Amino acid sequence: MSDTNILLPPAADKASATLLCVDDEQNILSAMRRLFRQDGYRVLTAISGNAGIKFLESEQVDLVISDMRMPEMDGVRFLEVVSSRWPDTSRILLTGHADITSTIEAINQGQIFRYISKPWHDQDVRLIVRHALEHK
Numbered sequence: 415m416s417d418t419n420i421l422l423p424p425a426a427d428k429a430s431a432t433l434l435c436v437d438d439e440q441n442i443l444s445a446m447r448r449l450f451r452q453d454g455y456r457v458l459t460a461i462s463g464n465a466g467i468k469f470l471e472s473e474q475v476d477l478v479i480s481d482m483r484m485p486e487m488d489g490v491r492f493l494e495v496v497s498s499r500w501p502d503t504s505r506i507l508l509t510g511h512a513d514i515t516s517t518i519e520a521i522n523q524g525q526i527f528r529y530i531s532k533p534w535h536d537q538d539v540r541l542i543v544r545h546a547l548e549h550k
Contacts, residue, residue, distance in 0.1 A: 463487030
């Protein structure tokens, strides 16, 4: 199994934005791909922060959605690197844990646009992503 995947919408050349979803759970990445497919986004997925950084080094990414808890590099550290190296890339934190301290740390260090709690409501996530891209 590869640790990175690219899903291109039917009209890839007309994609309005490129999203990078980073989570160590394949089912979450699959759900994100399905969710954003209908909006015509180009969706990249990575199962670790390190794999996400490799994508960012080679691809133009408009928005990153990262899980909070991942092995090797947690979401706070990953989003901090993204903020430092790719400051124009919008950042959203995905968290399944009610850990307010880590969320505040991510907001401060990773300068995230918003955070989304798991489980999420599809329409809310789509709206948050659209607002983040418009804000950019």
